[in-house]
Amino acid sequence: MKFNNFTPFQLWLSFIRKLSSEVANPFTKNPVLPKKKKGIGEAARFIDYRRVKCVAGNGGNGMVSFLRGYGTPFGGPDGGNGGHGGHVLFEADSSTKDLYHIGNTVKARNGTIGMGKCCHGANAEHLHVKVPLNTLVKEAGSSKVLHELFRPGEIFIGARGGAGGHGNHFYLSNEVRKPMKAELGGRGEVVQYDLEMRVMATAGLVGFPNAGKSTLLRAVSRAKPKVAAYPFTTLVPHVGIVHYDDFEQVAIADIPGIIEGAHRNVGLGCSFLRHIQRCRCLFYVLDLSLGDLPDQLAALKTELQLYDEQVLDKDEEALMSKPSAIVINKSDLDPTLDEAAIASAFAPLPVFAVSAKMGRGLVPLLNFLRGQYDDYVEEQKARIAATEDDYVLKF
Known part of the structure; x- marks a missing residue:
């Protein structure tokens, strides 16, 4: 079988040769100047400084509950604990180039409240904010450097989430058989930072x-x-x-x-x-x-x-x-x-x-x-x- 007097093997070989001639040599470091036409529109703004307000998640409230079921009319306290609020984490990422994607306020999710039958609330996921390598975290309005994220994957805790409150089942003891109290979830931290790229x-x-x-x-x-x-x-x-x-x-x-x-x-x-x-x-x-x-x-x-x-x-x-x-x-x-x-x-x-x-x-x-x-x-x-x-x- 031939295509325009060429066998499939010859066509495949010519394609490989053409491809190999266009692929760059991995052992050279020559610049490749742009040849394609640039798109229409304004260029995206580059941000190398940002003042960020970090709002961590609140912890979920604990539950006051008593078990009432078939065969167990007085089952005792079964209020579950609330989930923990999420942290705000700044994470150094080699693929992130600037701070344009970060808003003026970043907020983590709150923890879920506790439920009956000893069902504990879910912990909120931490909010990971990607920042470029060599990003300086400073106190807002000050030149004091708190930390520099220069290692790929390095994490700085910007704001800690609140702890989940305990339900009344947590307070069950031999002395207190019917606890009527539960904790409110902790409030998440609210902290403001100045993020600054050391090398843009x-x-x-x-x-x-x-x-x-x-x-x-x-x-x-x-x-x-x-x-x-x-x-x-x-x-x-x-x-x-x-x-x-x-x-x-x-x-x-x-x-x-x-x-x-x-x-x-x-x-x-x-x-x-x-x-x-x-x-x-x-x-x-x-x-x-x-x-x-x-x-x-x-x-x-x-x-x-x-x-x-x-x-x-x-x-x-x-x-x-x-x-x-x-x-x-x-x-x-x-x-x-x-x-x-x-x-x-x-x-x-x-x-x-x-x-x-x-x-x-x-x-x-x-x-x-x-x-x-x-x-x-x-x-x-x-x-x-x-x-x-x-x-x-x-x-």
């Missing part, structure tokens, strides 16, 4: 307005930040995912533009400088069309340094100590650009001349990004291994 992206794009940060993010990922020819088109941070042919995914963040005086809350202010704090490394995006590249870099670093001195908490990593790289955008405007001279001017920082609009020079930049991501993964593994003994003893 591997790299953050830092630059002045209209430097091409949003265009660069659209070029390397399928994120859809707004792009226009006027300042402050990006009012909230956008996070895009860069794909590699070994199926690894690396996050990169577009931070709203910084202007002179940002550390004094000028422009979009200090709240967006704090977004930069949640990136492991910084990519300074310089606009080639503005000229004076060293002055642009010096102005950006000055704002970050002043922020470190005035606003940054003492227990956080300084912005100036983060790994950095220079990205010179709009390089297509100057075909005679001397990359070697620029690299020597910004040494020892690595320099990448790219054109986000034309898609040029992106691969070396993304390879550097992957190196930073691999270093971060190794740091996390070492941190988990170093605290393994303390974690086992504590829990």
